[in-house]
Amino acid sequence: MPLSPPPGTRISSGTNGRCLVATQTYNPGSVIATFPSPILALPDGPGAKTTCNWCLRVGSPNDSTKLKACTGCKATVYCDANCQRAHWKAIHKAECKVFNNLQKELGKDWLPTPVRATAQILLLLKAGNGAVADAFEGNDKLEGNVEGFKTDAKVWQDFELMATAAAVYTGSLQNEQALNAAKDVLCQVQTNAFNRLDADTGSSGIFLDRNLAMVNHSCVPNAFVGFNKRTATLRAGRQIEEGDEITISYIDNSLPGVARHEALRLYHFQCACPRCADKLDVYEVCQASPVIPLNSFSLQPDLEKLRNPPIDRSKVSKEEAEAIYVEWYEKTNSRTDDAIDIARDRWKIVKPLVEAKMWAVEPLPTTILHLCNFFxxxxxxxxxxxxxxxxxxxxxDPFKLPTPFEAWRVKGLLSVVKLLAYTGELTSSGELAKRCPHEGIVGALALADQVTMCQALLHLGIHHGSIGADENWQVLVDARAMLKDLESLPGRKKESELIQAWAKDPEHPEGRTFFEEEVLKSVRELASFTPEILDAVLGGSLEVARH
Incomplete structure (x- = not known):
């Protein structure tokens, strides 16, 4: 069966092979296509016991409806009988026997994700599934880059072991030809599947759709993919005109060039996007971004700062910045010793970026984030x-990700909300000063209206999250519930109305002034303590408890 591109797109051939091209205009945030019927959609290995194996809803200890295990293998769980029946019909009727054999032979009740994915495809091919046969064996079959994978001896050794395991567990290992077919399938899955990982919602696993796999990579993409249960949604990250190729990033495109190229190594192509060709850093990409105006409704509404960041390029060259990342990664990324000792070693490495005020250049943001997580x-x-x-x-984040409805930016806003809610309780109980010796933080929070700050940031997060993600995204669901609780608090009518007026119209005179004075000013003041805190804690002048 030939490929059938989603409405509003067409498949074309370009310099990077087959690609997806827009046949109409898409505004930033608009849905280009949804993909509700993937060939593969499964949780990570151990996640098969904590995630519905059909709809991919993540279970929780607090769920009123607990996930129920398959009565046959006990290795997979489901929301209800409907999900179980759907999964049984689609694949689990055959897969259940695989898990039973696995338990008898090895005492295990889960498979590594690549092995399980390959096994599912082998089972579907054995059952004569036409769509899977077209995708993996037909004239327009998915690219596998087998010869490319073979060039890396360690990778290919791992692939041989995983493909052999999948062939054995499914009863497909009759001869060398069958083993080679399993290796081909594994390479096709590795090349074309998407990672569904979202640590904030607990989502994990892989997703493979034949049409979605046609979308090529760029380190300055014009679109992005989001996942909700068994559906992937392709959205425009900026204005896309009719005739434009639609591109997404397969990797974290905020990384320096050396890291991006390494991350793309197993895709077996050399990225030739403008960022790679001209060796642009995150600030240069941000300066050229057409979505900067969207940040007028954000925590960084200073559009001039986004266009002309206050950095000192004379302090660190691009080559030096790349070398800093390599040293940081090689010396500290695999360490598992004391978190503060690791952070202090990292701080020494990234100091040139600090002096240049290049706060958005990796690995400086990650260094700060790791310390924040420790705190x-x-x-x-x-x-x-x-x-x-x-x-x-x-x-x-605004310089790394100029699009304010990117999921990471939304999560960043809501992280601030959660900490404000926590410190608000400490402030009202009088515990803040006892817990925090930093007079500046204590003073800023004592004067801040933390409820108003939370309300405003929730409005921001919900607004942008509703553009960039599915309405049922758990992050959004939690934010709406929190906002509802806040806006029902007594004695805050005036403050609440001003924030609501601003949220409805960011140019509302009184609402905007109130937001700038009561929210933005406080956020900036709190943020201003960060360089001092980093230097004191990571420079060693302020001792930190290690437990």
């Missing part, structure tokens, strides 16, 4: 996480 696990230091989170949301 959040500490009873004494959790308050210090708030200034760092405010700093990341204002001085790092």
């Amino acid at each position: 959040q696990t500490s009873y004494k230091w959790v308050v210090y996480a708030l200034p760092l989170t405010c700093f990341l949301a204002t001085e790092c």
Whole structure:
């Protein structure tokens, strides 16, 4: 069966092979296509016991409806009988026997994700599934890059082991030809499947749709993909005109060039996008971004700052910035010793970026984020996480990700909300000063209207999250519930009405002034403590409890 591109697109041939081209105009945030019937949609290996194996809803200990295990293999779980029946009909009737054999032979009840994905495809091919046969064996079959994978001896050795396991578990290993077919399938899955990982919602696993796989990569993409249960949604990240190729990023495109090229190594192509060709850093990409005006309704509404960032390029060359990333990664990324010792070693490496005020250039944002995560696990230091989170949301993320409805930007906003809610309780109980020795933080929070700040940031997060994600995205669901609770608090009618007026119309005179004075000013003040905190904690002048 020939490929059938989604309405509003067509398949074409370009310099990077087959691609998806827009046949109409798409505005930023608009849905280009949805993909509700994937060939593969499964959770990560151990996730098969905590995620519905059909609809991919993530279970929770607090669920009123617990996920129920398959009565045959006990290795997969489901929301209800409907999900179980659907999965049984689609694949699990055959897969259940695989898990039973696995338990008898090895005592295991889960498979590594690539092995399970390959096994599912082999089972579907054995059952004569036409759509899968077209995708993996037909004239327009998915690219596998087998010869490219073979050039890396370690990778190919791992692939041989995984493909052999999949062939054995499915009873497909009759001869060398069958084993080679399993290797081909594994390479096709690795080349074309999407990672569904979202640590904030607990989502994990892979997603493979034949048409979605036609979308090519760019480090300056014009679109992005979001996942909700068994559906992937392709959205425009900026204005896309009729005739434009639609591109997404297969990797974290905010990384330096050396890291992006390494991340793309297993895709077996050399990216020739403008960022790679001209060796642009995140600030240059941001300066050229057509979506900068969308940030007028954000925590970084200073559009001039986004267009002309206050950095000092004379302090660090692009080559030096790349070398900093390589040293940071090679020396500290695999370490598992004391978190503060690791952070201090990282701080020494990234110091040139700090002096150049290149806060958005990796690995500096990740260094700050890791310390922030450590603070959040500490009873004494959790308050210090708030200034760092405010700093990341204002001085790092908007330059790394100029599109304000990117999921990471929305999550950054809501991280600030959660910490404000926590510190608000400490402020009202009088515990803040006892827990935090930093007079500036204590003073700023004592004067801040933290409820108003939370309300405004929730409006921002919900607005942008509703553009860039599915309405049922758990992050959005939680934000709406929190906003509803806040806006029902008594004695806040005037403040609430002003924030609502601003949220409805960011240019509303009184609402905008109120937002700038009561929210933006406080966020910026809290963020301003970050360089001092980093230097004190990571420079060693301020001792931090290690537990």
